[in-house]
Amino acid sequence: MADKIKDAKIVFVVGGPGSGKGTQCEKIVAKYGYTHLSSGDLLRAEVASGSERGKQLQAIMQKGELVPLDTVLDMIKDAMIAKADVSKGYLIDGYPREVKQGEEFEKKIGAPALLLYVDAKAETMVQRLMKRGETSGRADDNEETIKKRLDLYYKATEPVIAYYEKRGIVRKINSELPVDEVFAIVVKAIDELK
Numbered sequence: 001m002a003d004k005i006k007d008a009k010i011v012f013v014v015g016g017p018g019s020g021k022g023t024q025c026e027k028i029v030a031k032y033g034y035t036h037l038s039s040g041d042l043l044r045a046e047v048a049s050g051s052e053r054g055k056q057l058q059a060i061m062q063k064g065e066l067v068p069l070d071t072v073l074d075m076i077k078d079a080m081i082a083k084a085d086v087s088k089g090y091l092i093d094g095y096p097r098e099v100k101q102g103e104e105f106e107k108k109i110g111a112p113a114l115l116l117y118v119d120a121k122a123e124t125m126v127q128r129l130m131k132r133g134e135t136s137g138r139a140d141d142n143e144e145t146i147k148k149r150l151d152l153y154y155k156a157t158e159p160v161i162a163y164y165e166k167r168g169i170v171r172k173i174n175s176e177l178p179v180d181e182v183f184a185i186v187v188k189a190i191d192e193l194k
């Protein structure tokens with residue numbers, strides 16, 4: 001099973017909260033048929049299941065902190081294996097959140113071929129999340145938690161980008177532009193993979 005995954009293309013999608021990772025991933029799925037795995041969505045599904053583990057996760061996410069590394073990685077790995085027969089590639093959205101998460105992913109699953117760095121200004125991200133919060137029902141789309149998620153992003157996640165830049169696989173995407181213009185840049189980066 002793990003062998004099958006090794007042959008598939010793995011794309012990390014990294015960017016601040018509300019930068020537009022999920023929006024671009026949806027468009028990539030429509031055009032390229034990749035499998036989209038949002039680590040945040042996987043965690044929210046566990047919370048929604050009402051399990052004991054979900055309750056613990058909910059408390060951490062509501063504070064804007066990171067859940068234990070093994071929890072997220074196991075969820076991603078299981079979801080990848082479930083799609084191994086049909087997947088042309090994987091979009092791993094919102095992961096790695098810290099360099100250690102990237103290292104563990106590579107040990108247990110495989111190396112990414114590309115890292116899409118979805119970049120927007122802090123001000124833009126806050127605005128988008130406050131707007132999304134009006135309808136998203138996400139417990140972490142509130143002013144206080146957004147601030148914590150942003151702080152953690154700059155502290156823990158930005159170093160991830162520097163780490164993969166050394167390998168030459170980072171493509172920076174300016175997500176201040178309208179969605180379709182952002183996607184045009186994304187398409188170029190993905191087409192380079194072929």
Ligand SMILES: Nc1nc2c(ncn2[C@@H]2O[C@H](COP(=O)(O)OP(=O)(O)OP(=O)(O)O)[C@@H](O)[C@H]2O)c(=O)[nH]1
Nearest residue numbers: 017018019020021022023128132175177178179182
């Ligand atoms: N103007 C503009 N708005 C965008 C763009 N991308 C996303 N948005 C809006 O910004 C909000 C957040 O976008 P998401 O795609 O959910 O962001 P995300 O990076 O997945 O955020 P998290 O799930 O919090 O990690 C959404 O409500 C989108 O409508 C963009 O390229 N341009």
Ligand SMILES: Nc1ccn([C@@H]2O[C@H](COP(=O)(O)OP(=O)(O)O)[C@@H](O)[C@H]2O)c(=O)n1
Nearest residue numbers: 017018039040061064065066067094095097
């Ligand atoms: N790899 C990950 C992904 C998400 N999470 C948790 O899940 C929350 C929501 O993740 P998300 O990717 O949907 O949203 P953003 O924080 O990027 O806006 C984060 O704030 C973390 O608490 C995590 O701990 N580790």
Ligand SMILES: [Mg+2]
Nearest residue numbers: 021022038040
């Ligand atoms: Mg998202």
